[in-house]
Structure formats: C-alpha cells, structure tokens
Amino acid sequence: MLEKTITSPRGTVFYWIARHRDPQAICLVFTHGLTANHRMFDHQVAYFRKHYTVISWDLPLHGASRPYADFSFHHAAADLDAILIQENIPAAVLIGQSLGGYPCQQYALDFPDKVLAFVGVGTSPFGRSYYSRSDRFWVRQVEWMSRCYRHEKLVTAIAKGATHTKRGFDNMITMLAPYGKTELCRIMGLAYASFLRENRDAVFAFPVLLTLGEYDRFGKVPQYNWAWAAQTGYPLKIIPAAGHNANVDNPVVFNAVVEDFLDSHQLL
Numbered sequence: 390m391l392e393k394t395i396t397s398p399r400g401t402v403f404y405w406i407a408r409h410r411d412p413q414a415i416c417l418v419f420t421h422g423l424t425a426n427h428r429m430f431d432h433q434v435a436y437f438r439k440h441y442t443v444i445s446w447d448l449p450l451h452g453a454s455r456p457y458a459d460f461s462f463h464h465a466a467a468d469l470d471a472i473l474i475q476e477n478i479p480a481a482v483l484i485g486q487s488l489g490g491y492p493c494q495q496y497a498l499d500f501p502d503k504v505l506a507f508v509g510v511g512t513s514p515f516g517r518s519y520y521s522r523s524d525r526f527w528v529r530q531v532e533w534m535s536r537c538y539r540h541e542k543l544v545t546a547i548a549k550g551a552t553h554t555k556r557g558f559d560n561m562i563t564m565l566a567p568y569g570k571t572e573l574c575r576i577m578g579l580a581y582a583s584f585l586r587e588n589r590d591a592v593f594a595f596p597v598l599l600t601l602g603e604y605d606r607f608g609k610v611p612q613y614n615w616a617w618a619a620q621t622g623y624p625l626k627i628i629p630a631a632g633h634n635a636n637v638d639n640p641v642v643f644n645a646v647v648e649d650f651l652d653s654h655q656l657l
Contacts, residue, residue, distance in 0.1 A: 390434065390445070395471040400457035402468045403427075404432055404446035406476060407438045415505065415656050416442040416478045418469065422487030422511075422634070423580055424547060424573060426452030432640035433647075444481070446472065448492065450576050452567070460579050462587050465492035466499045470472045479503065482656060486510035486636060487607070488557070497593055506596040506656055508647055511605050511633045514617040516592040524609065525585060532578030540570035553604045554630030560637050562641075592613060598650040599625040600643065602635035624650075 390404035405427060408414075417437055419430035427445035443646050447454040447467050469492065473481060480503045482545045485493035490512025498515070514520070535543060548561040568576070601614045610633065618625035626646045631638035 391444075393429075393475070394466060397464075397468065398472070399464055399468075400449060402446065402449055402457075402472070403453035404444055405434075406444045407434065407442065408441050409438065409440070409442045414440070414442050415526050415651075416444060416476075416481040417475075418473075418481045418483050418650065419443070419445040419487035419565075420469075420485040420493055421445075421448065421451070422485065422551075424490050424568060424576055425486075425561065425634075426599065428564055429560065429634065429637060430484075433636060433644060435640070436640070436644045437648075439621055441482075442477070444476070444478075448489065450579065452564075461583050462492045462495040463499065466496040469496055470500055470503070480505050482506045482508070482533050484508040484510065485512055487512055487610075488584075488632060491515070491584055491587075492592075494591055495587065496623055497595070498553070498589075501594070502592065504595050504637060505518035506598070506651070506654060507593065507597045508650065509597070509614075511601055511607065511610055511614075512599075513610060513613040515588055516617075516620075517588060518615055518620075520588070528581045528585060529582050532574050535574040535577055536570075540573075543570065543573065550607055551633040552629065552638055553602065554638045557632060557634045557638040561634060591651065594656045596656075597621070597623040598647070599623050600628055600646060601625060602633055602634055602638060603627050604630045604631065605633045605635065607633040613616070620643060644651075 390407045421429040449457040483493040490509045494515045552558045628635040636643045
C-alpha cells in the first residue's frame with residue numbers, strides 16, 4: 390500500500406491506499422478502534438484489494454497521526470473527507486471497528502451523499518436513547534480509572550479485553566506499544582468525551598451491516614448492538630470464535646460476511 394498524508398491546522402493524518410486497476414472500483418475505507426491503528430485491518434486489506442480500492446488510516450491521536458490538536462469526531466470526519474477528495478473518490482463504503490464506528494457515523498451525518506454503505510465491527514450506535522444516565526456516568530470515569538493501573542497491566546488488560554485469540558492479542562499488543570501510560574489514558578479520555586459531546590440521533594438511508602464477535606464482552610457493546618438492530622432493522626451477524634476485535638480474531642469468517650453483504654447490495 391502507498392503511504393500518504395493530509396494536513397490541517399490540527400495535525401498530519403496518515404493513510405494507506407491500494408488502488409484497484411479498475412478506476413471505477415468501489416472504495417472501502419477501514420477505520421480502527423480506540424488505541425489501535427491501521428494494522429488492525431491487515432487481513433481485510435489483503436483480502437478485499439482484489440476487487441476494491443482500499444484505504445486504511447490512523448485516526449487522529451492514533452498511530453502515526455499524532456500529535457493532533459482539538460480532537461473531535463467532526464474533525465476526524467473532515468480529515469477523512471480530505472483524504473477522499475485528495476484521492477478523487479466521490480463516495481465510499483465505511484467499515485469501522487469499535488470507536489472507529491463513531492467517525493464513520495459522523496461522516497455519514499456530515500456527508501450523507503458520500504457514503505455507499507456502513508459496516509460496524511463491535512461498534513455502538515449514535516443515538517441518545519441507547520445510553521442511560523449510568524452509561525454516560527461511567528464513560529466519564531474511564532480516563533482517571535485507567536490511570537490507577539500500572540502501564541503494563543493496563544496494556545495487557547486492554548488487549549485481553551478486546552480479543553479472543555492469540556493472533557488478536559498479539560496484534561493489539563503491537564498496536565498499543567507506541568503509547569506511554571499518560572498518552573494512552575489521555576487518548577481514551579478525549580475520545581469518550583467527544584462521544585458524549587457529539588452523540589446525536591441518526592438515521593441512515595444507505596445499507597448498514599452490524600457485526601459482533603461471539604465472545605465480545607467489551608462493556609455493553611453486545612447490548613447496544615442488539616438494541617441497535619432491533620430498533621433499526623439492520624442485520625446483525627455474529628462472528629464465531631471472536632471477541633471485540635472480531636475482524637482480527639476470525640478474519641476468514643468476517644471477510645466472508647462482509648463480502649456477502651457487499652455482493653447482496655451489488656457494491657462490487
């Protein structure tokens with residue numbers, strides 16, 4: 390993949406693109422979760438580049454896209470739009486894991502005509518009705534509670550909580566390696582504060598697929614996904630033998646599920 394950047398007053402954002410030989414090929418954009426980076430989607434990039442143009446990127450505050458000032462999902466969506474404009478891509482399929490689903494949903498709200506479809510991977514919905522007062526309270530406590538752990542224990546806890554397989558665990562440990570404890574806790578605090586501030590009700594006209602790892606026990610993510618599917622009618626597919634990072638734990642099944650979804654909506 391070709392490494393490229395876009396720059397704004399907030400900072401430089403890195404992304405990687407593999408263009409399909411067909412200039413009309415649909416583009417898939419992969420957005421990783423909290424404290425991860427673009428390497429979360431290595432298995433998907435290798436698989437889907439056969440038929441699609443693929444982009445993966447390091448979210449602002451993450452991986453190579455740091456330092457970064459004034460983080461918000463609205464700004465992340467604006468950065469993603471700058472990437473697509475730079476690559477002359479008029480619309481794309483957005484695939485977001487966990488926190489990565491938030492800038493995807495924000496992008497869909499800000500640029501609704503530029504989204505062909507959305508695939509959520511253990512993410513959670515935009516919409517105030519899904520989250521209780523207790524949910525919002527505990528989200529506000531994440532940063533200071535994380536500071537109570539030793540760095541090594543915190544990193545191990547995050548990796549274990551997000552994965553079900555050794556492959557997934559090793560991938561998450563590698564992605565967490567660049568962050569010191571202070572930065573790691575600050576990233577979590579800023580990200581969750583942005584969600585509390587920017588979350589709003591959303592209705593999407595394009596196709597949506599929700600996926601959830603069979604063993605995903607990350608907070609209330611399973612409950613949110615079942616409620617999301619029930620309220621909207623979006624299909625929810627369970628990825629077997631997988632945890633929160635389902636696309637890494639079981640890439641074969643995950644890729645097949647996404648491919649079926651794209652084929653069923655003729656996004657090929």
